[in-house]
Amino acid sequence: xxxxxxxxxxxxxxxxxxxxxxxxxxxxxxxxxxxxxxxxxxxxxxxxxxxxxxxxxxxxxxxxxxxxxxxxxxxxxxxxxxxxxxxxxxxxxxxxxxxxxxxxxxxxxxxxxxxxxxxxxxxxxxxxxxxxxxxxxxxxxxxxxxxxxxxxxxxxxxxxxxxxxxxxxxxxxxxxxxxxxxxxxxxxxxxxxxxxxxxxxxxxxxxxxxxxxxxxxxxxxxxxxxxxxxxxxxxxxxxxxxxxxxxxxxxxxxxxxxxxxxxxxxxxxxxxxxxxxxxxxxxxxxxxxxxxxxxxxxxxxxxxxxxxxxxxxxxxxxxxxxxxxxxxxxxxxxxxxxxxxxxxxxxxxxxxxxxxxxxxxxxxxxxxxxxxxxxxxxxxxxxxxxxxxxxxxxxxxxxxxxxxxxxxxxxxxxxxxxxxxxxxxxxxxxxxxxxxxxxxxxxxxxxxxxxxxxxxxxxxxxxxxxxxxxxxxxxxxxxxxxxxxxxxxxxxxxxxxxxxxxxxxxxxxxxxxxxxxxxxxxx
Numbered sequence: 001x002x003x004x005x006x007x008x009x010x011x012x013x014x015x016x017x018x019x020x021x022x023x024x025x026x027x028x029x030x031x032x033x034x035x036x037x038x039x040x041x042x043x044x045x046x047x048x049x050x051x052x053x054x055x056x057x058x059x060x061x062x063x064x065x066x067x068x069x070x071x072x073x074x075x076x077x078x079x080x081x082x083x084x085x086x087x088x089x090x091x092x093x094x095x096x097x098x099x100x101x102x103x104x105x106x107x108x109x110x111x112x113x114x115x116x117x118x119x120x121x122x123x124x125x126x127x128x129x130x131x132x133x134x135x136x137x138x139x140x141x142x143x144x145x146x147x148x149x150x151x152x153x154x155x156x157x158x159x160x161x162x163x164x165x166x167x168x169x170x171x172x173x174x175x176x177x178x179x180x181x182x183x184x185x186x187x188x189x190x191x192x193x194x195x196x197x198x199x200x201x202x203x204x205x206x207x208x209x210x211x212x213x214x215x216x217x218x219x220x221x222x223x224x225x226x227x228x229x230x231x232x233x234x235x236x237x238x239x240x241x242x243x244x245x246x247x248x249x250x251x252x253x254x255x256x257x258x259x260x261x262x263x264x265x266x267x268x269x270x271x272x273x274x275x276x277x278x279x280x281x282x283x284x285x286x287x288x289x290x291x292x293x294x295x296x297x298x299x300x301x302x303x304x305x306x307x308x309x310x311x312x313x314x315x316x317x318x319x320x321x322x323x324x325x326x327x328x329x330x331x332x333x334x335x336x337x338x339x340x341x342x343x344x345x346x347x348x349x350x351x352x353x354x355x356x357x358x359x360x361x362x363x364x365x366x367x368x369x370x371x372x373x374x375x376x377x378x379x380x381x382x383x384x385x386x387x388x389x390x391x392x393x394x395x396x397x398x399x400x401x402x403x404x405x406x407x408x409x410x411x412x413x414x415x416x417x418x419x420x421x422x423x424x425x426x427x428x429x430x431x432x433x434x435x436x437x438x439x440x441x442x443x444x445x446x447x448x449x450x451x452x453x454x455x456x457x458x459x460x461x462x463x464x465x466x467x468x469x470x471x472x473x474x475x476x477x478x479x480x481x482x483x484x485x486x487x488x489x490x491x492x493x494x495x496x497x498x499x500x501x502x503x504x505x506x507x508x509x510x511x512x513x514x515x516x517x518x519x520x521x522x523x
Contacts, residue, residue, distance in 0.1 A: 003030055003074045007461045008065075008082045008245065009453040010058055012175050013037070013256060014090075014107065014278040017054065019061035020453040021069055021079065024461050027263075027448050027474050031072060033064035040104060045111035045362050048104035051092045054175065055182045059243055066244045076244050081464045083252035083456030085259035086175040088201045091150040093161050093172045093226070099187035102160045102170060105178075106150040109278070109320060111362040113149040114371050116156070117142055120149075120220070131369060135292060137216055139200065139207040139299030141369050144362075145318070147174060148203035148220045155222065165223055172226045174198045176253050183250065184238035191238045194228040196311065197258040200301040205230065207290060207299060210311065232304040233258070234459040252459035256452045257281040258303050261314065262459055263451030264420050267471050272408075272416060275452065276425035279365075280322035280397060282404045284315045284412070291315055295407035296367025305459060305470065315411060317366040317404025321359040322397045323425050328359070329393060335386045343428045345390045352392035355379045356503035359396055364507070367407040374510035378503040394431050398438040399500040405439055418442045422451040429484075436484040440493055445482040 005024035011017070018034035035057045040048040066076045089108035094101045106112070121129045121142060131141045140146055151172060154161040164170035173181065176198050181190040199205040199212075204220070204227065206213035212227055231237065237250045254262065257275055261283045264273040269287035274280060285302055290313050292299055302314035321328075326342055329335045336345060356378045358364075363371035377389065401419075409415045418441055425431060426445050436443040448454065462468045486493075 003078060005080050006030060006078045007457045008079045009457040010082060010084045010179065011453040012054065012058055012086045012179060014087045017057045017061050019065040021065055022457045025468050027454050031065055031068040033061045033068065035061055047107040047110040049107055051101040051105050051178055058179060063244055079245060079248055081251045081460040082248055083460030084176050084179055084250060085254050085256050085452050085456040088174060088198060088255040089145060089147050090175050091147045092178045093154055093170050095164060096169050096171050097187060102164060103154055103158050108145060109362060111144050113144040113153045116149050116153050117144055134203065134216065137206055137213055138203050140203050143369060144371060146201060146203045151222055152220050165226060168225050170226050173228050177228045180237055180250060183240050185241045192228045193231050193237050195231050195233045195253040196301045196304050197233055197255040199230045201255060232307045232309065234305045234463050235307050236463060251463035252456050254303060254456055254459060257283055259455035260422055260452045261302055263455030264422060264446055266420065273420040273422065274401060276322050276423035278324045280319035280401060282317045282401060284408050286313045286315055289313060291411060293411045295410045296369060297407050297411060315408060317407060319400040320365045321361055325359040325393050329390060335390060342390060343430045345387050346394055347430050349387045349391055352395055353384060353388045355384055355388050355392040356500055357392040357396045358503050358507045360507045367403055370508050372509045372511045373507045376507045378506060394434055398435045401435065402439050402497060416441060418444055420444050422446040422449055424449060432484045436486045437488045438493060440486050443484040447481060
């Protein structure tokens with residue numbers, strides 16, 4: 001059987017790696033292979049992954065997906081391009097000569113750099129300790145979330161990294177950079193590139209010039225020589241030199257949330273999408289305008305679809321814990337055996353019975369940016385059951401999305417009329433109905449849930465097929481849009497949101513371990 005031209009998409013996420021093969025220029029998936037990625041937890045709040053394991057799993061996904069393609073009658077020769085999309089901010093440092101990592105990858109969720117944040121904010125002029133001090137340059141607050149803090153921590157605490165930086169013998173990158181480097185040859189000629197979307201999450205790229213910024217590098221005390229070259233999101237990075245796809249060009253690279261923006265075809269100013277995975281990320285396309293948020297959102301690059309294409313920016317609201325809260329209930333509380341049971345459990349009760357769960361396991365991201373916040377379940381009573389707690393967890397994710405939408409409304413002045421959603425959690429119909437109820441606008445599920453991989457595939461195809469119009473409706477689209485409409489009134493919606501805000505307030509500044517002695521309560 002001939003499938004015609006195909007495009008492969010490497011989707012390396014926080015919890016799994018996959019390789020998806022699409023019919024070129026469509027969202028039709030021919031086949032794919034997916035493998036869980038193991039994380040390492042050396043201490044509370046620390047999250048690492050082995051870079052070599054990540055790479056090996058990607059290679060295994062490619063090989064297994066191609067085997068499935070061949071069983072269907074296709075051929076690896078039909079794959080004309082590869083796109084890469086990745087978990088953002090997660091950081092790897094490796095030896096330039098050997099290509100061997102000098103430390104495990106520090107994952108975006110990791111909170112070890114809280115002390116590094118405290119040390120750096122003390123150096124801000126006038127002792128203001130203003131975490132937004134660098135936002136005019138990079139669009140981001142000083143937070144453990146971003147790559148520069150992880151690089152600085154490794155410089156301060158890992159001897160091999162410190163020596164390599166001093167001797168200029170190391171290279172650094174986010175997951176995309178590591179995969180591109182390894183796939184194109186590693187120490188034997190592998191290229192050291194990243195794209196503008198991933199670079200915009202490091203705190204080291206100037207959001208206007210799209211170059212590594214000397215002031216930012218000085219602030220973090222990091223050498224420019226170890227950083228990758230910044231490229232657009234859609235161009236030829238190099239050819240694969242290993243495995244069954246040897247010789248196939250890598251022609252796109254986007255951070256996972258920006259890839260979902262492209263995959264949802266939110267390619268015009270004012271369009272937005274929300275992706276629900278380990279975390280939840282809502283991006284609002286602001287066109288060619290840089291909008292500096294005054295209400296806790298991030299200013300980031302949305303995409304640049306070609307070296308000469310204009311830059312598209314976005315406002316982003318980042319929620320650290322979404323699907324991760326579901327996994328926590330399964331693995332830690334053992335409330336159910338499979339995540340597939342969540343919808344059924346939550347549907348057994350009509351409400352959360354006034355229970356509110358704030359899953360601030362390692363602080364709160366947008367719009368609060370409070371690294372000392374910790375999780376809490378409020379409103380428990382004798383009538384509370386496991387079903388109420390499961391439902392409260394779904395509501396917690398939805399309330400956090402409302403937090404972000406409120407900030408976007410204040411920053412942009414125009415309330416959103418609909419919310420496009422994608423990601424693994426959107427298979428849960430009850431969850432999406434709760435989301436519509438709690439934000440008060442229609443929630444529209446994408447025709448396919450995995451728009452992250454799709455976005456990378458579409459961007460990759462437009463490089464090898466210049467006539468492809470990425471803004472046009474996709475030919476041969478599979479599935480149907482599902483629309484979830486609000487089923488509760490404004491009074492109930494706003495009263496429940498008010499109680500959510502009360503619960504959030506009770507979580508703030510709970511972890512005092514990173515506070516100064518003078519700021520601690522005197523018991």
